[in-house]
Amino acid sequence: MLMQMKQGREPHFRLIKTDNNVRIGELKTRLGNISTPVFMPVGTRGAVKGLHPDQVKATGAQIILGNTYHLHLQPGEDNVRKLGGLHNFTRWDGPILTDSGGFQVFSLAHMRKITEEGVTFKDPRNGDMISLTPEKSMQIQIDLGSDIIMAFDDVVSLDASGRDRTLEALERTHRWLERCIIEFKRLTSDMDESERPLFFGIAQGGLDKNLRKKSLEFVQSCDVDGVAIGGLSVGETRQEMHEMLEYLQPLYDPTKAHYLMGVGDPIDFRFAIEHGIDMMDCVLATRNARHGTAWLTGDKKIHLTNKKYADDDKPIDPLCDCATCQDGFTRGFLRHQFKIKESLAGSLASIHNIRYLNKIAEDYRDLSS
RNA sequence: GCGGGUGUAGCUCAGUUGGUUAGAGCGCCUGGUUGUGGUUCAGGAGGUCGUGGGUUCAAUUCCCAUCACUCGCC
Numbered sequence: 001m002l003m004q005m006k007q008g009r010e011p012h013f014r015l016i017k018t019d020n021n022v023r024i025g026e027l028k029t030r031l032g033n034i035s036t037p038v039f040m041p042v043g044t045r046g047a048v049k050g051l052h053p054d055q056v057k058a059t060g061a062q063i064i065l066g067n068t069y070h071l072h073l074q075p076g077e078d079n080v081r082k083l084g085g086l087h088n089f090t091r092w093d094g095p096i097l098t099d100s101g102g103f104q105v106f107s108l109a110h111m112r113k114i115t116e117e118g119v120t121f122k123d124p125r126n127g128d129m130i131s132l133t134p135e136k137s138m139q140i141q142i143d144l145g146s147d148i149i150m151a152f153d154d155v156v157s158l159d160a161s162g163r164d165r166t167l168e169a170l171e172r173t174h175r176w177l178e179r180c181i182i183e184f185k186r187l188t189s190d191m192d193e194s195e196r197p198l199f200f201g202i203a204q205g206g207l208d209k210n211l212r213k214k215s216l217e218f219v220q221s222c223d224v225d226g227v228a229i230g231g232l233s234v235g236e237t238r239q240e241m242h243e244m245l246e247y248l249q250p251l252y253d254p255t256k257a258h259y260l261m262g263v264g265d266p267i268d269f270r271f272a273i274e275h276g277i278d279m280m281d282c283v284l285a286t287r288n289a290r291h292g293t294a295w296l297t298g299d300k301k302i303h304l305t306n307k308k309y310a311d312d313d314k315p316i317d318p319l320c321d322c323a324t325c326q327d328g329f330t331r332g333f334l335r336h337q338f339k340i341k342e343s344l345a346g347s348l349a350s351i352h353n354i355r356y357l358n359k360i361a362e363d364y365r366d367l368s369s
Numbered sequence: 370g371c372g373g374g375u376g377u378a379g380c381u382c383a384g385u386u387g388g389u390u391a392g393a394g395c396g397c398c399u400g401g402u403u404g405u406g407g408u409u410c411a412g413g414a415g416g417u418c419g420u421g422g423g424u425u426c427a428a429u430u431c432c433c434a435u436c437a438c439u440c441g442c443c
Contacts (some may be wrong), residue, residue: 044405103404107431124406150404202404233403239402261404268403281404290407306397339397341408 012198012225013257013278019367021249021276027257029095029147030195031087034062036257036278037364039264039357040097042286045070046080046090048354049286050347055094057324059351060358063095063148065281068140069104073123073130076322077143085145094259097281098146100137100180102202103230103262106155116172134179142187146197150228151180153202158236166206173204173230181223198225200259206231207240209247216251222364226257226279233262242271249275266299269357273364285357288348292338295356302331304349309335322355324348 017024027034041056044067048056058065061150071077083089086096105112109121118133137152153176154169155303181199188196201219205212219227229248232241245260252258257279260272264282271282288294292305297319302309304316312332315325329348337345 042405045407049405049407067405070405084412097404099404107404108406154405155404230404238403259404263403265403280403282403284403287402287405287407287409290405291402291409293402303400305399343407346407 006027006178010193011255013255015254017367020274022274022364022367023254023258023276023278024365024367025257027198027278029063031093031147032285034095034279035365037273038048038062038248039269039285039361040277040281041354042281042283043092044283045074046086048350049290050343050350053090053239054325055347055351056092056354057094059256059355060362061094061354064092066096066098066144066146067092067101067104068098068137068144069101069108071098071144072132072140073125077140080326081143081145088143093334096145097148098144098150099261100141100150100152100202101132102137102151102153103155105132106157107234114172116175117154118152134176135183136171138183141263142184142197144325147182148198148200148226151177151199151201151224151229153177153204154266155204156206157314158206158231158240163258166204166208166211167232170204170206170211170215173202174215177219177222183362184222200224200226200228200257202228202230202261204231207236207244209244212244212248213251216248220253220256221349224256226259227253228259228261229277230261232260233268238268241268244276245272246273252276264357266295266357266360268367269360270299282357283309285353286350289353290346292335292345292349293361304331304334304345305338306335316349316352317356320352320355321359322352324352324355330364 012024015023015025019091025036027036036157041061043064046066046141048064071080080086080089087093104341105119105121110121112121118131120129120131123130134152138149139147153173156165156169184199201222201224203212203219205215216227232244258277259279260277262282263269263272264284269280293301293303294316294347295301296317309331313330314330315329317325334345334348
């Protein structure tokens with residue numbers, strides 16, 4: 001036991017079965033076990049937009065995301081902690097994974113400056129200079145009460161403008177990972193193994209296969225509970241992303257959870273699961289839903305705002321078992337609510353889209369029985 | 370009854386000192402969105418410039434009449 005503690009953590013991921021390259025497993029967190037493959041709805045500011053936690057749970061969701069960047073800026077981790085931590089604050093009693101803020105600094109913050117120490121950027125609300133470092137990100141996520149803490153990484157755009165910074169960002173991400181681990185261990189040193197949150201490292205490398213391999217191997221050699229693939233779905237083509245997932249599939253450490261960050265179009269979701277990915281999150285389900293786009297059996301999509309649905313008395317998807325479809329809300333009603341900008345429309349469509357992805361994940365998990 | 374004002378896209382209005390395919394916002398139609406800048410982004414359709422005359426090479430613009438709406442006064 002002592003030896004094991006010295007060498008590294010107890011494995012928190014249990015692989016139950018493999019079917020071709022689909023992995024059916026279980027991730028053990030301090031708030032219960034998560035069956036994988038799993039889709040994780042995004043609740044950036046502490047709530048899946050427009051939904052009561054009971055509604056999120058009813059879609060089959062086992063875990064949701066929160067965000068270090070957003071919650072740090074508003075209302076601040078001290079405020080959250082005073083109100084009992086993220087779970088008590090948000091009334092979501094299942095596991096919560098927090099993103100580290102690395103991606104948000106990359107995608108949202110203007111006027112950012114990246115140095116070896118960390119990142120400084122302006123608070124978009126009031127122009128205050130904010131700084132985020134690997135250590136600071138760990139502290140915030142611990143203060144929030146996250147159950148799965150993500151490493152603070154340096155993300156690079158994969159459109160034409162950003163590809164020449166890939167190597168620099170990768171090496172910095174690795175150095176930051178080591179700092180994250182030291183700080184994470186310091187902050188959790190007094191916690192019992194069953195009480196401590198999990199920690200995931202993030203592999204980068206852009207579209208360079210050698211760098212990707214190197215990064216994955218480095219992250220997997222570190223003391224992490226799971227390995228995440230970052231830096232995809234950030235401007236590259238679908239084919240480029242799929243090629244990379246194909247390439248990475250045999251390289252993962254099978255004893256750890258594999259998390260593909262930010263991917264969740266149904267087609268990509270299936271592709272990733274069939275290439276060894278266990279966990280995914282994506283804003284598409286809820287963002288599309290709020291804008292009136294819903295997924296249908298067969299991975300098709302419909303725009304509920306289209307005129308042709310005005311007198312359509314069918315549910316979004318007649319084959320769907322989500323609460324929205326089962327409770328008889330028609331396309332015609334949803335179109336009307338979208339047209340008058342009633343937020344109920346986005347909520348009902350979000351329930352449907354989240355359920356759509358959860359159902360896909362469930363179908364893969366059923367391969368185990 | 371007298372006097373003033375306004376009639377331009379479905380709506381609210383710009384504009385043209387007379388000159389190619391008359392604009393905006395909203396609405397409407399269609400599409401985008403992949404570790405969420407919640408009211409988003411992009412594209413598109415849509416107008417006999419109230420109606421009828423006149424002047425002019427040319428009128429949505431100037432003139433006359435007329436209709437509608439509106440304000441004020443007897």
